[in-house]
Amino acid sequence: MHRNLQLVFGAFAVVAATLIALRPDAPHPLFQAAGTIGYAIAAVLSFGSLLAPRDATRRILIVFHLLFVPAQFLFLLAHQAPWIGMALSVVITAALRPRFPRLGxxxxxxxxxxxxxxxxxxxxxxxxxxxxxxxxxxxxxxxxxxxxxxxxxxxxxxxxxxxxxxxxxxxxxxxxxxxxxxxxxxxxxxxxxxxxxxxxxxxxxxxxxxxxxxxxxxxxxxxxxxxxxxxxxxxxxxxxxxxxxxxxxxxxxxxxxxxxxxxxx
Ligand code: HEM
Incomplete structure (x- = not known):
């Protein structure tokens, strides 16, 4: 299930990077560039993780998606597509069942x-x-x-x-x-x-x-x-x-x- 989600997220990231990059009148060019680069990295990581064993990538993916939720929130300044990405990142994080250490x-x-x-x-x-x-x-x-x-x-x-x-x-x-x-x-x-x-x-x-x-x-x-x-x-x-x-x-x-x-x- 989590590998299928990675595949879906990778495909979404390619589409989102393209949509953001091609938007002609983006109100915030800095966030347009950040969104394009961010989703390009997300696509590489998502597809790349499919080639490695699940245990080796679980941690990296949890940390990545946890950080990528707020990052995608900023990409909203360039396009509305990141709403879907934020929802997908939350679903993937939950599916990976993260365990958090208690704070001292x-x-x-x-x-x-x-x-x-x-x-x-x-x-x-x-x-x-x-x-x-x-x-x-x-x-x-x-x-x-x-x-x-x-x-x-x-x-x-x-x-x-x-x-x-x-x-x-x-x-x-x-x-x-x-x-x-x-x-x-x-x-x-x-x-x-x-x-x-x-x-x-x-x-x-x-x-x-x-x-x-x-x-x-x-x-x-x-x-x-x-x-x-x-x-x-x-x-x-x-x-x-x-x-x-x-x-x-x-x-x-x-x-x-x-x-x-x-x-x-
Ligand atoms: C994502 C949204 C939020 C979550 C998940 C959240 C969660 C928490 C949690 C779990 C604590 C207790 C921490 C502890 O005991 O160590 C806490 C404390 C607190 N939060 Fe939030 N919070 C959120 C948003 C907000 C907002 C929007 C405000 C104010 C505008 C706020 C103000 C406070 C205050 C004043 C405390 C201290 C309460 C106390 O120690 O008695 N939080 N929050």
Whole structure:
């Protein structure tokens, strides 16, 4: 089964590299190049692993796909095809049945510090983006209105996306490396779903920001309904992140079905 998946992933990587490379008007040329090279490497590794014995490649493939999920998330800035690749990488990782070592006391604290810092940073970025959305919607001065949306675009790519990645990677480490697990406790699973849902929703929000930044370059143009939608979306993101904080501290809901099974109950 895992060899068939490797074959499917190798074929997908060839198609994705080609689609990304040939896209004529990619908004972020750096991520277009990264996506093309990334999928070319993925194709070589996937097909190459079929030639070697399973045990020799299992570890390499687990590490590769775990790192390739966040990498493909960045390739989304160049094309939508990486959504499929991210899903395939998750399925392959699960099929390879990875076992994670428990974190020691100091490394758990270090990773938890990074995780809390990343999550809190993300919350701050989302508050700043909500403020910019309100400013863009309400400012009378056309220059201020346009600057608000231009800043939002920069915040989105330079701050929000790295914050999502950093929070999810550190969140995955403190989940897999501790008895909490990723799917064993309802509060962790709920946070994971929130953290996954936000970037999916952000693909819409990102296109609204680009549209508004373009539209408001004309001083006579108003943000209109898209401006209101964007403010609503930013308010929703901010609320969801606060819910993640509450879940983290109160840890409600107990164990999931998988958590009960793992505990032998
Ligand atoms: C992929 C998503 C996430 C996962 C899998 C995750 C997982 C975890 C786990 C397992 C812990 C406990 C670690 C330990 O006890 O060593 C934790 C702690 C924490 N997380 Fe997350 N988290 C995620 C997203 C977030 C987000 C989005 C925020 C905030 C906006 C956040 C804020 C916190 C805080 C404040 C703690 C410390 C709680 C405490 O020590 O009492 N996490 N997280």
């Amino acid at each position: 006391r100091t490394s758990r604290k270090t990773w938890l510090t990074l995780h809390v810092g990343a999550g809190v940073g993300w919350l701050g970025v989302s508050l700043a983006m909500l403020a910019l959305a309100v400013m863009g919607m309400t400012a009378d001065d056309p220059q201020a209105r346009h600057s608000a949306y231009a800043f939002m675009g920069t915040f989105n790519v330079a701050l929000a996306i790295p914050s999502v990645l950093f929070t999810m990677v550190t969140g995955a480490v403190v989940s897999f490396g501790t008895p909490w697990g990723l799917v064993r406790h309802r509060w962790v699973l709920a946070k994971f779903v929130i953290a996954l849902a936000l970037p999916v929703l952000a693909t819409l929000e990102g296109s609204w920001i680009d549209l508004l930044a373009e539209r408001t370059a004309d001083p006579a143009a108003a943000p209109g309904g898209t401006g209101t939608l964007l403010t609503g979306a930013m308010a929703l993101f901010f609320t969801l992140l606060w819910i993640a904080v509450v879940l983290s501290v109160f840890k409600p809901g107990g164990r999931t079905r998988w958590g009960l099974r793992a505990a032998g109950r």
